[in-house]
Amino acid sequence: xxxxxxxxxxxxxxxxxxxxxxxxxxxxxxxxxxxxxxxxxxxxxxxxxxxxxxxxxxxxxxxxxxxxxxxxxxxxxxxxxxxxxxxxxxxxxxxxxxxxxxxxxxxxxxxxxxxxxxxxxxxxxxxxxxxxxxxxxxxxxxxxxxxxxxxxxxxxxxxxxxxxxxxxxxxxxxxxxxxxxxxxxxxxxxxxxxxxxxxxxxxxxxxxxxxxxxxxxxxxxxxxxxxxxxxxxxxxxxxxxxxxxxxxxxxxxxxxxxxxxxxxxxxxxxxxxxxxxxxxxxxxxxxxxxxxxxxxxxxxxxxxxxxxxxxxxxxxxxxxxxxxxxxxxxxxxxxxxxxxxxxxxxxxxxxxxxxxxxxxxxxxxxxxxxxxxxxxxxxxxxxxxxxxxxxxxxxxxxxxxxxxxxxxxxxxxxxxxxxxxxxxxxxxxxxxxxxxxxxxxxxxxxxxxxxxxxxxxxxxxxxxxxxxxxxxxxxxxxxxxxxxxxx
Numbered sequence: 001x002x003x004x005x006x007x008x009x010x011x012x013x014x015x016x017x018x019x020x021x022x023x024x025x026x027x028x029x030x031x032x033x034x035x036x037x038x039x040x041x042x043x044x045x046x047x048x049x050x051x052x053x054x055x056x057x058x059x060x061x062x063x064x065x066x067x068x069x070x071x072x073x074x075x076x077x078x079x080x081x082x083x084x085x086x087x088x089x090x091x092x093x094x095x096x097x098x099x100x101x102x103x104x105x106x107x108x109x110x111x112x113x114x115x116x117x118x119x120x121x122x123x124x125x126x127x128x129x130x131x132x133x134x135x136x137x138x139x140x141x142x143x144x145x146x147x148x149x150x151x152x153x154x155x156x157x158x159x160x161x162x163x164x165x166x167x168x169x170x171x172x173x174x175x176x177x178x179x180x181x182x183x184x185x186x187x188x189x190x191x192x193x194x195x196x197x198x199x200x201x202x203x204x205x206x207x208x209x210x211x212x213x214x215x216x217x218x219x220x221x222x223x224x225x226x227x228x229x230x231x232x233x234x235x236x237x238x239x240x241x242x243x244x245x246x247x248x249x250x251x252x253x254x255x256x257x258x259x260x261x262x263x264x265x266x267x268x269x270x271x272x273x274x275x276x277x278x279x280x281x282x283x284x285x286x287x288x289x290x291x292x293x294x295x296x297x298x299x300x301x302x303x304x305x306x307x308x309x310x311x312x313x314x315x316x317x318x319x320x321x322x323x324x325x326x327x328x329x330x331x332x333x334x335x336x337x338x339x340x341x342x343x344x345x346x347x348x349x350x351x352x353x354x355x356x357x358x359x360x361x362x363x364x365x366x367x368x369x370x371x372x373x374x375x376x377x378x379x380x381x382x383x384x385x386x387x388x389x390x391x392x393x394x395x396x397x398x399x400x401x402x403x404x405x406x407x408x409x410x411x412x413x414x415x416x417x418x419x420x421x422x423x424x425x426x427x428x429x430x431x432x433x434x435x436x437x438x439x440x441x442x443x444x445x446x447x448x449x450x451x452x453x454x455x456x457x458x459x460x461x462x463x464x465x466x467x468x469x470x471x472x473x474x475x476x477x478x479x480x481x482x483x484x485x486x487x
Contacts, residue, residue: 038137040082041130041452042146047074048441049154055209056174065360071441072126079129082136089135089454090402091395091447095128101384101391105351110369116352116361120383123357127444128395134451141414144449144456145231148224148417151445154207155220156244162204162214162251166305169201176202176209193256196307203255215257216442218248222294223267223427227420229290230283231413242290249298254306256313259330259434266430267423274407274419330434333374341378347385354382355439376432379439392438399450400425406457414457421453 048071055067084092102121111117139147164172191211194200206214225241225248232238252260268291275284303311352362354371362370373379380389403425406418428446431437437446 038082038139039143039146040078040137041134041139041448042143042150044074044078044130045147045150045445045448047071048444049150052154052441053207056207060175068356071444072123075126075129075133075444076122078133079125082133084132084135086135086138086455087458089131089399089451091398091450092131092135094391094395094398095131097391098128098388099125101388102351104387105348105383108348108350110353111350112352112358112362112369116357116363117350119357119361120351120355123439124383127438128447130444130448131395131451134448134455137455138459139452139455140459141456144417144452147449147452148227151220151449152224152228152241152244155217155224156240156247158206158208158214158217159221159244159247159251162206162217162255163247165204165206165214166195166201166254169199173202173205174207174209176205176211193254194307194309195305204251206251212255212257214251215255215260218251218255219260219263219427220424221245221248221251222264223420223424226267226271226287226423227417230287230416230420242294245290245294246298246301249294250302250305253299253302253310253314256306256310258314259431261314263427263430267427270426271419271423274404274422277408278411278415278419330375333378334433337375337378337381341381342386345381345385348388349382349385351383354379355436373436375434376436376438379436396429396432396438399447400429403450403453406453410457414453418453418457421449424449 051067051071055064058064058067099121102124105111105120106114106117137143161172192200192202203211204214205211206217208214208216221244225244229238229241232241249264252264272284272287275281275287349371352358353369354373358370371382373382377389377393380392384391400422403418403422407415407422409415410418425446428437428442431442437443
């Protein structure tokens with residue numbers, strides 16, 4: 001029988017360090033701690049995206065509601081299965097009080113009914129749940145990148161589908177949402193656009209059931225594609241990332257969703273600023289060159305197909321200063337929030353009075369009781385008043401701040417991804433002033449990505465620095481020399 005001194009150096013190391021993982025068949029690979037990593041965030045995001053695609057084919061059937069509930073219900077199930085036994089994202093310290101603040105709305109004298117109110121609470125909890133259950137899975141950097149990759153693939157495909165819908169009207173698209181169709185109109189600029197060849201087509205829906213939905217896919221295909229471009233070493237993936245950026249810009253312009261184009265500009269400026277703050281001027285120059293090519297090629301392509309009607313739509317962004325442009329479009333809702341809604345509803349307007357919970361579970365309200373929400377800040381005031389507004393916005397800004405701190409203080413792969421996620425978070429901040437972000441699946445994806453980024457940053461730190469930075473062969477030779485010296 002072999003003694004410890006007669007064992008192979010790799011096996012000796014494994015015997016002396018049972019908490020480390022070494023593959024005897026590939027001893028040149030660096031040893032890694034045996035950490036309790038779980039890939040459940042990857043499974044969850046693919047399930048959520050599958051439900052979204054399922055709405056394209058089953059959106060006008062009785063399965064529409066189960067598909068909608070499936071995404072949010074699975075998030076609550078994950079909350080039950082995976083308790084935050086590891087260090088969780090700092091935003092959890094505020095979001096854990098979310099059910100308590102919202103529960104007050106159930107006894108509000110103006111709430112709709114108990115079922116609609118309870119549904120609204122569960123919706124908020126399910127969307128914020130990843131900030132807790134991800135800490136139970138403790139995803140590694142690889143798991144985080146796979147979550148981002150899944151989102152990028154979906155949005156890439158959505159933008160590509162939007163391009164095909166422009167070239168082949170009526171094809172490559174699912175069923176339009178009956179809710180949108182019933183309330184919509186065939187008027188130009190509302191649901192349909194006119195191309196340069198005279199065709200009138202529905203705004204590209206991409207892999208959604210809403211006209212103009214391809215623009216959202218285009219936005220995230222660009223933002224997340226930048227992360228793949230910066231961190232992936234394979235030329236095929238880099239080429240696909242640039243291609244996704246071209247398709248994304250085309251989809252945004254042909255969808256004529258100006259706010260998404262503005263958010264792309266904001267993300268670009270933010271990311272370039274982060275890279276400059278890190279002193280990474282090589283990547284600043286390279287990324288600037290890529291953006292220049294994408295803008296010239298993608299913009300020329302899109303406006304050549306869209307024609308004068310599309311050009312006129314986007315030229316309104318430069319007719320006056322940005323403040324006036326926003327005030328003329330969404331600025332009214334901010335003014336209404338500050339001067340009417342906050343004084344009228346300091347502790348909320350009661351749960352279940354707006355949105356999908358009102359549509360599916362609310363009773364027929366008398367005239368003036370049903371509310372309409374266009375921006376997230378108004379939704380917070382209606383559902384919980386000033387307490388909910390302060391609580392949720394604090395957690396929101398803390399997530400943005402943490403991604404910024406990681407971006408400027410980490411020089412590794414996590415630092416690069418943090419800069420991209422900081423730009424992604426900046427787009428979410430801008431989006432909160434345009435639509436109710438945190439009551440749809442986009443909000444759930446926001447908390448999932450930020451929670452995975454936090455856990456990945458902790459997982460990267462848990463590995464000893466000397467093992468992360470040295471080449472694999474050098475690590476093995478160093479360990480082998482140490483073991484031989486002991487003999």
